[in-house]
Every structure is written in structure tokens, then in C-alpha cells.
Amino acid sequence: xxxxxxxxxxxxxxxxxxxxxxxxxxxxxxxxxxxxxxxxxxxxxxxxxxxxxxxxxxxxxxxxxxxxxxxxxxxxxxxxxxxxxxxxxxxxxxxxxxxxxxxxxxxxxxxxxxxxxxxxxxxxxxxxxxxxxxxxxxxxxxxxxxxxxxxxxxxxxxxxxxxxxxxxxxxxxxxxxxxxxxxxxxxxxxxxxxxxxxxxxxxxxxxxxxxxxxxxxxxxxxxxxxxxxxxxxxxxxxxxxxxxxxxxxxxxxxxxxxxxxxxxx
Amino acid sequence: xxxxxxxxxxxxxxxxxxxxxxxxxxxxxxxxxxxxxxxxxxxxxxxxxxxxxxxxxxxxxxxxxxxxxxxxxxxxxxxxxxxxxxxxxxxxxxxxxxxxxxxxxxxxxxxxxxxxxxxxxxxxxxxxxxxxxxxxxxxxxxxxxxxxxxxxxxxxxxxxxxxxxxxxxxxxxxxxxxxxxxxxxxxxxxxxxxxxxxxxxxxxxxxxxxxxxxxxxxxxxxxxxxxxxxxxxxxxxxxxxxxxxxxxxxxxxxxxxxxxxxxxxxxxxxxxxxxxxxxxxxxxxxxxxxxxxxxxxxxxxxxxxxxx
Numbered sequence: 001x002x003x004x005x006x007x008x009x010x011x012x013x014x015x016x017x018x019x020x021x022x023x024x025x026x027x028x029x030x031x032x033x034x035x036x037x038x039x040x041x042x043x044x045x046x047x048x049x050x051x052x053x054x055x056x057x058x059x060x061x062x063x064x065x066x067x068x069x070x071x072x073x074x075x076x077x078x079x080x081x082x083x084x085x086x087x088x089x090x091x092x093x094x095x096x097x098x099x100x101x102x103x104x105x106x107x108x109x110x111x112x113x114x115x116x117x118x119x120x121x122x123x124x125x126x127x128x129x130x131x132x133x134x135x136x137x138x139x140x141x142x143x144x145x146x147x148x149x150x151x152x153x154x155x156x157x158x159x160x161x162x163x164x165x166x167x168x169x170x171x172x173x174x175x176x177x178x179x180x181x182x183x184x185x186x187x188x189x190x191x192x193x194x195x196x197x198x199x200x201x202x203x204x205x206x207x208x209x210x211x212x213x214x215x216x217x218x219x220x221x222x223x224x225x226x227x228x229x230x231x232x233x234x235x236x237x238x239x240x241x242x243x244x245x246x247x248x249x250x251x252x253x254x255x256x257x258x259x260x261x262x263x264x265x
Numbered sequence: 266x267x268x269x270x271x272x273x274x275x276x277x278x279x280x281x282x283x284x285x286x287x288x289x290x291x292x293x294x295x296x297x298x299x300x301x302x303x304x305x306x307x308x309x310x311x312x313x314x315x316x317x318x319x320x321x322x323x324x325x326x327x328x329x330x331x332x333x334x335x336x337x338x339x340x341x342x343x344x345x346x347x348x349x350x351x352x353x354x355x356x357x358x359x360x361x362x363x364x365x366x367x368x369x370x371x372x373x374x375x376x377x378x379x380x381x382x383x384x385x386x387x388x389x390x391x392x393x394x395x396x397x398x399x400x401x402x403x404x405x406x407x408x409x410x411x412x413x414x415x416x417x418x419x420x421x422x423x424x425x426x427x428x429x430x431x432x433x434x435x436x437x438x439x440x441x442x443x444x445x446x447x448x449x450x451x452x453x454x455x456x457x458x459x460x461x462x463x464x465x466x467x468x469x470x471x472x473x474x475x476x477x478x479x480x481x482x483x484x485x486x487x488x489x490x491x492x493x494x495x496x497x498x499x500x501x502x503x504x505x506x507x508x509x510x511x512x513x514x515x516x517x518x519x520x521x522x523x524x525x526x527x528x529x530x531x532x533x534x535x536x537x538x539x540x541x542x543x544x545x546x547x548x549x550x551x552x553x554x555x556x557x558x559x560x561x562x563x564x565x566x567x568x569x570x571x572x573x
Contacts, residue, residue: 029360107321110340264320264321265322
């Protein structure tokens, strides 16, 4: 068991055009309802910024030298991306894996299981990036983010999306039913959503919790994006990126190995 | 040595799940251009055998070559040359009929323009053209199966693998599928199919194996198998349990027979006469009928009910 985990972590997936084909299949499905989706990508951050920023923010005052709205905006980018990615790579991927047998159909062709897994990760990450772009657009229109900071911020978000997509696929490969994802949300996503330095700075938490938070991908993403948006790039940014990168490599390898074991029996 | 003329060649092919053996060291040889059948009840190992052909099941041990290529090392190339009709259709219910084919065409690497032409051509062949913009959900079972066959033909495969292609279809739809498979065979394609309908195998297959519990019970041309194991006709009649011995003694010196519950079946060979046998038995409710593949199967596999 331990050895399997180790070989899975270092399993290097085989890439080919197949992953892109799987992405395109998902995009075709997305196109059926593209306008509703795009509208929602814009409307949702507006609602969030209104409620949290203007509502809650007026009560809170300044945080770390900026208004609460400015403090919260980078967090909103990564949070909304995380939630979209996780939903896509769990519920949607699981449906394709089990009910619709979509992947079994892909595997009738010369596309292999590695490419199926990578295609799903790529697709979920893309949707997360789209969601973060919506937030960035709304934030820019409100003067909450400078235009030259948008692309570097989204690059960090993309890396984080890749990590969460892989984690989602790992959950999918171990799931027995849809309830499993509810547990995953409760024990994994929700704590991160609340305690990764999103709604308040990490510094207000007890030291032990702060240390634990440093093992969570979302924490590093929030820190990195916040650093970029603030305009004062600190050395810690590169550490955040390095952590996310290492997480991406291992979660991807593991996710692909798990899916391969699930698809080819 | 690998025979280049073989569509499929398996040597001592084995599949285990944990300690459970589902395919028990079977040998297969299917020449190109042949329609080859794998028959057997549920759980016989038919589907597991097929799934090893296209890499969805890992081979536990033994050798397996498809179109002269080793499945272990050349799966990608093999897959580009074969078409597969799986038991579960795996159609995308969110998409239209046409989009189902176009998405799959992209998977097999066709360019968009070429894909559209090929898809239209196949929809015409499978008489689904008028449904091309319909959602897959409105199709009947038979139409769905036709669409899956069309999908399997997109890459112009040399070998078509069909897992129970007519299970769950009504008689008309089944006839239609048989007809189209015969046409494909005439066009020079190799076909491998599994089925548990004996009459389907009799109609379609040049040669077949009957499998049970992971093993091959017999192999050959359907007609030869019937002749060898059963004969020309079957005379069957029911008797009371207490009379069973009496009747068996009466016939056993002249005829081969088997007993299924209260039913006695006599196998009538080429040089024998069914009516003579019926007169000898001389009881009510005697039936004389042509021997069928089904009889071979029941004789070889035993006749208890299967739960799965």
C-alpha cells in the first residue's frame, strides 16, 4: 500500500493530443449553455463584492492598511476558482466516470487513461480560471485591481486551479457515491474556504492553526495573489509559487495513476 | 511466431480478479475476414476476453495479439485499427446524434471536415440520417445500437469487436443488425462478437467457441458442432420421475441422450430416424425438432440455472 502510494506519486503521466480532445468534448458541452455560464461568472462576483465588501466591509474598516474590500478581492478570486474547480472535478467528473460512461467511450479509441485524467484536470482548471477572470473583470471595473496585475494574478490562480483539479480527480477516483463529495467539502474545502487567510488575515489565528494553514494550497494562492495585487512583490511570493508547483506535480501524478487504475481493470 | 493473417490470436490467455479466475488460459485463433463468435451464459468470461482485446482489462498472463500486434506493447496502434461496440452504449446523452459522432471522430483523430462527411455517410448507412440533429435520448434501443455501430466504423476499422450487439433489442431490430453485420463481413472486415443467442451465432458466425466458467468447451463451425455433439434431430418428451429409469433403459442402447429435470432428449444421428425413435418411446407429448446450437451448449455446459 505504502509502496503503491510512492510509485503513484512519482508516476509520470503520458501526454498526447488525447487530453486536448477530452477538453474539447467538455467545451462542446459547455457551449450548449455558454451564455448562462458567462453571465453567472460576472454576476456572482458582483453579488459577493456587494455582500461581503460593501456590507460586511463597512463594519470592519481597514485590514493590513487597505480597505476590507481591497483585502478581500484577491481572496475572492482564488475562492471562486477553487469552488468551481472542485465541483467540476468531483461531481461532473464522477458523473462522466460512472453514470454516463463517457471515459469508457473515450478509451475505445487510441486515447489512453492518462490522457483522459489530464484532459479532465485541464478542463476543470480552465473553468476555475474563467471564474477567477470574471472576478478580476468586476474588480477591475471597481478599481480594486490594477490592469497590469490581472495577468500575473490569473497565472497564479491557474496553477492553483491545476492543484485543486487534481485533488478533485483523486477524490473522484476514490468515491463510492455522490455523498463522498459532501464529506470532502466539509473536511477539506470548507476549512480552507474559511481559514486560509481569506476573510481575515492568517495572523489573527493561533500559531498552531497558522502552521497547519501553511500546508493548504489555498493559503499559498491567497498569499501570492494578494502580494501581486498589492503591487509590493515579496520574496515569499516565490516560496508560495514553489509550494503550489510541487503540490501540482504530486497531485497530478497521483490523480492520473488513480484514474488509470480505476479505468483499466 | 505471430501469424500476420490472424485478426486475433490468444495463447494461454488468463484473467484473474484477485483469486477469482474469469478467463482460464484459453487459446483463440481468428483468421482475418472471418466472423467469429464467442458464446456462453452470463459470467462465462466472454466480455472479459473481449475487454482484454482492447486493453480495458489487463491481461493476467498469456499472450494476446490483435491484427498481428502485441496488445501489451502496441495497444495504441491496435486501437486505431479496430472498432468496438461495447455492451453499454456509452453515448453522450447531452449531445445530438451528429455531435456524438463528431466528438468521437475527434477522439479517433479525424479532421473536422472529413469527420462530418464520414459521419453523414455512416448515418445514411445505418438509416439514422433524419435523426442527426435529434438528442440521443429520443432514439429507440435499436437506433441507439445502430448509432454505436456507426460510431465504431468512423475510423474504418479492419476488425470490429461487438459485445452482445443485439441484447435487449426486439426481433425486427435484431434482424436489421444481423443484416448490417453480414454486409460488413462481405466488405472484408473481420468481426468478433459475443452473444448468448444461439440463433444469432448460427446465422452470423463462420466459426465460434462456446465458453463457460472461463473455459472454452468447444470450437468450430456451428453446423459441424451440432452434427458432432448432437446429430440431425432431437426427440424430446417428458416423463414422470418414477418412470425415468424405464424410458432411459428403453433407449440407451440405440440413442445418445440427456436428461434435463423430467425431460429426456434423444440425439438423432445422420443414419438414424427421429420417427423410429418416437415410436420406440411411444409416449404422449413427443416432439421432434431440428438439432440446434442451443442443444450443443446445454449438453456441454450443463443445464442448471445461472443466477447472474
